[in-house]
Amino acid sequence: xxxxxxxxxxxVCGSAQSREVFAVKDYVHRISDDTFGVRCxxxxxxxxxxxxxxxxxxxxFYPREFYWSFEKSAEVPLTAADLLARRSVQVxxxxxxxxxxxxGRLLDVGAMKGEFLYATRQQGWQVEGVEFSASVPNLFDVSxxxxxxxxMAFAPASFDCVTMWAVLEHVYDPRAYTQKIASVLSTGxxxxxVVTNFNSIHARWLRADDFPRxxxxxxxxxxxxxxxxxxxxxxxxxxxxxxxxGALRGALTYGTKRLIGYDVDEAFYExxxxxxxxxxxxxxRGRRSAAMRWVSRVDNATLWLPEKLLDLLGFGFxxxxxxxxxxxxx
Numbered sequence: 001x002x003x004x005x006x007x008x009x010x011x012v013c014g015s016a017q018s019r020e021v022f023a024v025k026d027y028v029h030r031i032s033d034d035t036f037g038v039r040c041x042x043x044x045x046x047x048x049x050x051x052x053x054x055x056x057x058x059x060x061f062y063p064r065e066f067y068w069s070f071e072k073s074a075e076v077p078l079t080a081a082d083l084l085a086r087r088s089v090q091v092x093x094x095x096x097x098x099x100x101x102x103x104g105r106l107l108d109v110g111a112m113k114g115e116f117l118y119a120t121r122q123q124g125w126q127v128e129g130v131e132f133s134a135s136v137p138n139l140f141d142v143s144x145x146x147x148x149x150x151x152m153a154f155a156p157a158s159f160d161c162v163t164m165w166a167v168l169e170h171v172y173d174p175r176a177y178t179q180k181i182a183s184v185l186s187t188g189x190x191x192x193x194v195v196t197n198f199n200s201i202h203a204r205w206l207r208a209d210d211f212p213r214x215x216x217x218x219x220x221x222x223x224x225x226x227x228x229x230x231x232x233x234x235x236x237x238x239x240x241x242x243x244x245x246g247a248l249r250g251a252l253t254y255g256t257k258r259l260i261g262y263d264v265d266e267a268f269y270e271x272x273x274x275x276x277x278x279x280x281x282x283x284x285r286g287r288r289s290a291a292m293r294w295v296s297r298v299d300n301a302t303l304w305l306p307e308k309l310l311d312l313l314g315f316g317f318x319x320x321x322x323x324x325x326x327x328x329x330x
Contacts, residue, residue: 017042047217104160110167202317239316
């Protein structure tokens with residue numbers, strides 16, 4: 001499949017000044033053979049995809065498998081208990097991020113199957129969610145609206161907390177999203193979530209973002225710009241791979257394959273191949289390789305410490321944030 005591609009200005013600050021950092025393909029789902037440019041804004045420093053699919057075409061890059069990333073198959077019957085067990089660590093880490101907040105009214109944008117809403121309701125929150133795809137089942141009988149968040153009507157200042165866990169990087173217009181979030185937050189309310197960190201080895205060298213579904217790649221500075229423009233004051237930002245498993249492991253295997261003859265696209269297609277998880281770590285061009293298995297073991301054994309250090313220094317892949325509405329949105 002080939003899609004229509006368009007050039008865009010920086011989606012964070014609107015600047016037309018940018019430079020291409022590298023080019024990528026859809027390494028995960030292989031919906032098309034198109035090449036997408038990853039650019040760095042010359043003003044705010046955000047990364048963004050340009051050329052990218054049009055707003056009308058971007059939905060074609062979300063196959064059914066995308067919504068079952070943890071469950072592997074949409075065809076296997078899944079119960080609420082199964083899902084809670086499989087996502088227990090992820091949900092616990094989200095709850096840990098917001099443990100200091102007093103329960104109130106919460107809106108989760110990108111609610112998936114309702115597991116996080118269920119967990120927060122158990123903590124005393126009054127919950128509501130938004131999910132973009134109506135094909136995703138609501139396993140917990142929580143209140144979820146389906147469709148485009150920007151087109152939904154919410155009363156002003158109707159929530160004390162809005163969360164977006166690994167969602168803001170997917171939306172076509174992050175400025176419009178943050179402005180709407182500010183409008184539905186009460187004064188003193190919190191906007192909390194996680195995005196990918198463009199200032200990380202994972203993003204720049206391992207190209208760990210899910211292109212072209214990730215349209216905007218944030219830095220601390222550019223994320224702060226986006227939040228403040230909407231009338232939201234950043235309270236804290238941190239990097240923590242525990243939120244969504246953004247690990248440095250794989251870097252040695254990738255470097256080895258590049259040194260022994262793989263081109264960039266060939267290496268990344270193997271790295272992201274969810275259909276054959278052993279293609280990257282245990283094989284060389286489709287054939288089992290004891291040498292690659294040994295490299296992968298060294299990879300896993302040695303890179304856990306650099307991962308921890310990068311998180312502590314603020315250069316991990318998963319960038320958590322919390323911002324507070326201090327006054328009426330502009």
